Amino acid sequence: MEEALIDADIRKARTLPSSWYSDDSIFQTLISRFSSEWHFAVHHSDLDEFNTIPLTHIEEQTKEPMLLTKTENGLNCLSNVCTHRGMLVASEPCNGKVLQCPYHGRTFDLDGIFKNMPAFEDVVNFPSVEDNLKQFPTGEWAGMVFTGVEPSKTFDDWIRPISERMSWWADRKQMERDKSRDRDWIINTNWALYVDNYLEGFHIPFVHSDLNAVLDYGDYTTELFEGGVLQIGIASEGEPFFEIPESSPDYGKKIAAYYWWLFPGLMLNIYPWGVSVNIVVPEAVDKTRVIYQGYVTDPEMLGQGAGGDLDKVEIEDQFVVEGCLRGIRSSAYDRGRYSPEMERGVHHFHRMLTRE
Ligand code: FES
Ligand SMILES: [Fe+2]
Known part of the structure; x- marks a missing residue:
């Protein structure tokens, strides 16, 4: 059997070859997959x-x-x-x-x-x-x-991981669009580098000092499911979190944010104040547009906790994803390795991306 490009065993796997982020014909093939999602x-x-x-x-x-x-x-x-x-x-x-x-x-x-x-x-x-x-x-x-x-999937199958986990939230909340929260970012990076960065909290202490202060880094969790990844940020002492009913598997946890990613480029960031929908639009192999739309459920929670200053976090992320694209084009770099503890989300995405 031919060896998978990304080994299923994260301890043995090497990350995506740099051509997957920089080669135009690979870019065209990958974005054709947006049509079946x-x-x-x-x-x-x-x-x-x-x-x-x-x-x-x-x-x-x-x-x-x-x-x-x-x-x-x-x-x-x-x-x-x-x-x-x-x-x-x-x-x-x-x-x-x-x-x-x-x-x-x-x-x-x-x-x-x-x-x-x-x-x-x-x-x-x-x-x-x-x-x-x-x-x-x-x-x-x-x-x-x-x-x-x-x-390729029915809608119910596709949404099920979120709809089951968040039913307590969806049943209770009414959302209103807040256009003042809309953003349209143009970033000099490849779309998959943007997704990679989203899928790990590993970089939070290094890249996001303010976010790191409101999240409990030790309790940050990553769950994989077919079609996506859920990351959960736990509130630090004194920071806001959801009131979760007993019916939820998350009852008793001080959750500050649910970060849902659905393949290939949809992020639903659910905070106590509401939802920030992030839509990743690949414009070119080295250019990505990221659209933010904000929907508010609890206005009194705005400006606090993990979802408090999204612009600052975004700009911090853009620094690293733009830097990575420049680095990835280097003749000195092709592939890296994954942290089995911290980069399971990135590994899962790369497995999905390289699967036929
Ligand atoms: S009426 Fe629509 S293209 Fe002619
Ligand atoms: Fe980040």
């Missing part, structure tokens, strides 16, 4: 203002232009590509009753069904189902809406 689309509260939202971040991740619409019947994720000659139907969030292509005026209803088209009276066998906008699957959890081009 679920992605965060919007939160339900985003649809209070608009009934139609182009999902431009998913287009950047998968090259598939999509549109989320809200009707009386529920939510649809539609192709944002006009069935006439391929123009994008909507470029901005909007609130109309019909979708009209700005190129030659073809219209669709919010379920994506073809309605009208000027100068097409003589066209034979028209319209047909081919003239409707294609539909993509959707799933919802805790008010968050997810979609994907062709997800």
Whole structure:
């Protein structure tokens, strides 16, 4: 049997070869995998203002232009590509009753069904189902809406590790988008270096002095599951933590943050104040966009504890992920080794990435 690139035994394994972070053809192959995964689309509260939202971040991740619409019947994720000659139907969030292509005026209803088209009276066998906008699957959890081009798992299977563990939280909490917490970071690094860094708390004492003071480093835990990683930060003495009911396996723990990562680039950071959704968008082999969206459940908890100053933590992380890309291009470096105690999340990600 051929030896796996990343050994299943972390004690023997070597990290990803540097070409996986720096070679353009490997980059293209890896990002094609974004099409078989679920992605965060919007939160339900985003649809209070608009009934139609182009999902431009998913287009950047998968090259598939999509549109989320809200009707009386529920939510649809539609192709944002006009069935006439391929123009994008909507470029901005909007609130109309019909979708009209700005190129030659073809219209669709919010379920994506073809309605009208000027100068097409003589066209034979028209319209047909081919003239409707294609539909993509959707799933919802805790008010968050997810979609994907062709997800390989059912939504329930994909979300289950989170929905089971966090049901006590999802059942109790109402979230509101706080746009003042939105960020759009452009980072000179490879997307997988950004994910690597997210998946270990090993660097916290070295890179994040303030965060280190509010977390109990000795009790930081990493759990692996199929499709992702959960890291749990425990509050230091006097720092805020969740009130967790007895029904949860986490009852009795002073949890300051649940850091959920779902392959390949979705992070749901759940704090006592709410959720910071981080979306990793690979722009190029050496350029990554990271979108932050903040949803608040308990405003009185803002500004405190592990999720207190996310900008500072982010900028500290960017220093190391940009530095690693420069280092990784060196002729002196190819692969490293993992700490079995501290880098199980990174190893798990690399196993997923290198698996066919
Ligand atoms: S491309 Fe949309 S109407 Fe022509
Ligand atoms: Fe960090």
